[in-house]
Amino acid sequence: MVYLNNAATTYPKPQCVAEAHTAALCSPPEGQFRSSGQGTGKDVFTCCRENLGRLFGIGSPERIYFTSGATDSLNQLFHGLERKGKKILVTQTEHNSVFRPLLNGIADGIELEIVPCDKYGWVNPEAFEERITDETGLFVLNHCSNVTGMVQEAALFGEIAKRHGVLFLLDASQSAGCIPVDCDEWYVDALVFTGHKGLFGSQGTGGYFLREGVKMKPYRYGGTGNDSNKLVYKDNEYEYEVGTLNGHGLRALNAGTEYILERGVKKIEEEEQRLMELLYNGLAELNGVTVYGEKARNKGPVLSMNIAGLRPSELAYILQNGYETVVRAGLHCAPLIHQALGTERYGTVRVSISALTKRQEAERFLEIMEEIAVAVGR
Amino acid sequence: MKILEITASRERCAEAGWYAYDFILGQPMDDGFIEALRPLGSFLYMKMLRKPFFKVESEHFLLKGIRGDAFFRMAVHGDYPEELKKVEKFVMDSVNA
Numbered sequence: 481m482v483y484l485n486n487a488a489t490t491y492p493k494p495q496c497v498a499e500a501h502t503a504a505l506c507s508p509p510e511g512q513f514r515s516s517g518q519g520t521g522k523d524v525f526t527c528c529r530e531n532l533g534r535l536f537g538i539g540s541p542e543r544i545y546f547t548s549g550a551t552d553s554l555n556q557l558f559h560g561l562e563r564k565g566k567k568i569l570v571t572q573t574e575h576n577s578v579f580r581p582l583l584n585g586i587a588d589g590i591e592l593e594i595v596p597c598d599k600y601g602w603v604n605p606e607a608f609e610e611r612i613t614d615e616t617g618l619f620v621l622n623h624c625s626n627v628t629g630m631v632q633e634a635a636l637f638g639e640i641a642k643r644h645g646v647l648f649l650l651d652a653s654q655s656a657g658c659i660p661v662d663c664d665e666w667y668v669d670a671l672v673f674t675g676h677k678g679l680f681g682s683q684g685t686g687g688y689f690l691r692e693g694v695k696m697k698p699y700r701y702g703g704t705g706n707d708s709n710k711l712v713y714k715d716n717e718y719e720y721e722v723g724t725l726n727g728h729g730l731r732a733l734n735a736g737t738e739y740i741l742e743r744g745v746k747k748i749e750e751e752e753q754r755l756m757e758l759l760y761n762g763l764a765e766l767n768g769v770t771v772y773g774e775k776a777r778n779k780g781p782v783l784s785m786n787i788a789g790l791r792p793s794e795l796a797y798i799l800q801n802g803y804e805t806v807v808r809a810g811l812h813c814a815p816l817i818h819q820a821l822g823t824e825r826y827g828t829v830r831v832s833i834s835a836l837t838k839r840q841e842a843e844r845f846l847e848i849m850e851e852i853a854v855a856v857g858r
Numbered sequence: 859m860k861i862l863e864i865t866a867s868r869e870r871c872a873e874a875g876w877y878a879y880d881f882i883l884g885q886p887m888d889d890g891f892i893e894a895l896r897p898l899g900s901f902l903y904m905k906m907l908r909k910p911f912f913k914v915e916s917e918h919f920l921l922k923g924i925r926g927d928a929f930f931r932m933a934v935h936g937d938y939p940e941e942l943k944k945v946e947k948f949v950m951d952s953v954n955a
Contacts, residue, residue, distance in 0.1 A: 789902075794913055794922055797931065801924045802909035855906045 482805040482841050482848075487626050487654060487782045487812075487832030489676045489683060493736070494836065497680050500735035504728040524727065528734035535737055535745065536652070536671060537662030538689050545720040546730060549686035550653040550674040551577040556720070557670050557688060558587045560697035563617025563647060566590050569608060570620040572597040572820060573630065576813040578620055578651065591615070597820050600777050601630035609640045618647045624655035627817050627830065628773045629756070629780030631659055638666035647694065653677065657740045658781050658835070659749050669694050675729065678781075678834065680736030685729040696720070740835070748835045752781040755833050755842050759783060762846035766853040772821045772828060784812075784821070784828035787849075789856040792829045799829075803848045807831050859891060859949050860884030864942070867931060876933045879942060881949065886928045895921060898948060919945065 483491050504510075510524050522530075525546070533541025547553045558581045568590050570578055582592055593611055597603045608619065619641050624631045634650055641648035649670040652661050657678025663671050671689040675681030690696060695716055702722035713719075740748065760775035760783065768788035787795055796809035810827040811818055818824040833842070860883065867878035892903060892912045899916030905925075913922040918938035923930030934941050 793933075794911075797922055798904075798907065798909075798911045798924070801927060802907060802911060851907065855904045858906060 482803070482845050484831045484833060484837070484841070484845060485806045485808050486834035486837065487677065487830060488808055490678065490680055490834040490836070492836055493680050493682075493732075494739045496739055497682075497732050497735045501682060501728060501732040504731035510727040510731075524731050524734055525725065528730050528737065531734060531737040531741060532673070532687070532689075535657070535661070535741060536673070536689065537664050537666075538671070539664050540692055543692055544687055544689045546685070546687040546725055548684050548726070549676070550575075550651065550672050553672040553674075553686060553688035554578055554651070555581050555586055556699060557649060557672070557690075557696065558582060559699040561587075561618060561647065561649075561670070562695040562697070564645065565613075565615035565617040567593060567613060567615040568618045568620065569593050569595055569611055569616060569646075571595045571603045571608075571622055571632075572816045573601050573603060573622045573625045573627070573632075573814065574620060574816070575622065575626060575651070575653070576815070577653075578622070579816070594816065597630075597817060599820050599822070600773050601625040601628035601817055601820065602777065603632055605633060605636040605640055608637060609644070612640075612644045612646060616644070616646050618649060620649045620651065622654070622814075623650055623652045623661070624659055624780040624782070625778075625814070625817060626654045626782060626832075627784050627812050627814050627828065628821070629778040629782035629784075629832075630773065631655065631779045634661075634668070635666045638668055641669075642667040654780065654782065657736070657745065657748070658752060659779075660745050663689060663691075675733040675736070678740075679733060680739060680834075680836075681733030682729045684726055685733045690720075698722075743835065749779075752833060752835065752837075753779055755837060755839060756781060756783065758839070758842050759831060759833075759846070762842075763849065766849055767857050768853055769849070772823065781834065782830060782832040784823070784830050786823065786826075786828055787853060787856060790852075791826050793826070795829050795852070798852060799848065805845060805848055861946060861950060864946060876935055877939075879932045879934070880929050881932060881946075883928045883930075886926050887923060887930065888925065892923075892925060894952065895949075897952075898945065916941075921945065 529541040529544045554577050595608050638648050647669045650668045651672045653674045656673040669691045675685030676683040698718050704719045757775045763769050763771050770786050772784040792809035799805040808830045863882040865880050867880050895914050899914045903912040910925040918935045919941045920933045
């Protein structure tokens with residue numbers, strides 16, 4: 481099998497992740513402050529927060545909260561973040577995990593405005609700045625497009641947001657583990673990440689970082705193992721992790737994060753870019769193939785393409801059933817970016833790699849695509 | 859052709875407003891079966907692929923599959939669910955009958 485659907489969920493996982501998950505399932509559960517058999521070492525939750533803090537440039541990793549993934553994180557943040565104004569700016573590249581909560585009432589009384597992107601998925605920071613008004617309370621930026629692999633200039637956006645007093649929420653679902661992120665340097669007020677993509681964790685893990693001083697009212701309440709006699713929270717002293725955490729999954733996420741830190745995210749980024757260059761160059765040589773991006777501009781581990789004569793879903797079907805090659809077809813849950821690409825009717829075929837994708841797999845994919853392109857062209 | 863089962867596809871249809879179903883057949887599809895689908899709509903058959911791919915497209919549905927597989931997929935527009943039954947009847951009555 482050639483697996484090139486890593487933007488959905490990475491596969492394979494590093495051996496250390498599988499071992500950590502198995503070990504967690506075969507061990508007594510982590511205490512999460514509730515049990516007395518904790519010992520003196522750091523628990524996995526603390527270790528994982530600290531490792532994620534190192535990876536994301538967060539000096540206060542205790543402000544990282546675990547959730548079931550980026551969608552859960554975004555819903556919590558949109559629901560409860562205290563903003564200075566009702567206007568929320570989001571980019572055209574966002575995923576439905578941003579659009580749907582905001583357009584279906586997760587946050588009361590908001591006014592949504594979309595900052596456009598170009599045909600590569602690039603968002604001009606100036607276009608963001610010129611839309612800021614006194615009513616703008618929050619800006620949401622998709623760091624790396626899950627459609628075109630465009631990596632936005634997060635540092636520039638962060639600087640603009642800070643200058644205007646706008647909360648800056650960075651969605652690193654697609655970039656975490658693949659592209660350097662520096663929350664403290666980039667003035668990120670809230671960072672959203674998921675565990676099952678570039679961080680090599682299991683599905684159902686993820687979280688968010690909330691900068692100290694940024695206020696948020698939770699939408700979920702429950703047991704935390706702390707101060708159980710306190711039934712009503714006062715003075716915004718909320719707890720954001722309630723109920724039993726996915727301790728098994730977080731052991732795997734921690735192992736995945738350690739793997740990334742050990743290999744080095746900058747090195748991973750460079751290796752992935754080399755592999756993506758190979759794909760861009762190879763696909764460019766095929767008759768009838770359109771790639772929605774350029775290797776010099778779109779630097780993330782994802783690309784979108786189409787082939788004349790076949791719908792994306794048909795090409796994906798041929799790849800899956802004829803060649804055991806897994807890609808993804810359609811709008812990729814990011815409908816608005818397709819208006820900029822001109823692919824809003826049927827979408828694209830998305831090809832995405834991970835730090836564990838081998839060069840031979842990319843080469844094999846290009847061979848298969850050549851065979852299909854020749855067949856379609858006849 | 860005997861149809862063993864028609865199941866809603868595990869994969870959600872990529873295109874908005876369309877629904878996908880898998881036709882599970884009693885035997886693998888050969889050239890004769892595939893060619894017999896031609897009257898249902900515009901027909902594309904890529905025989906030169908290592909595993910030949912076909913699609914049949916009409917205004918309200920699309921069939922696609924690979925020769926040698928014992929299943930094909932049908933995507934139906936949500937406004938025309940009756941097309942599913944029509945194709946089922948066509949396959950049972952007309953194809954390799």
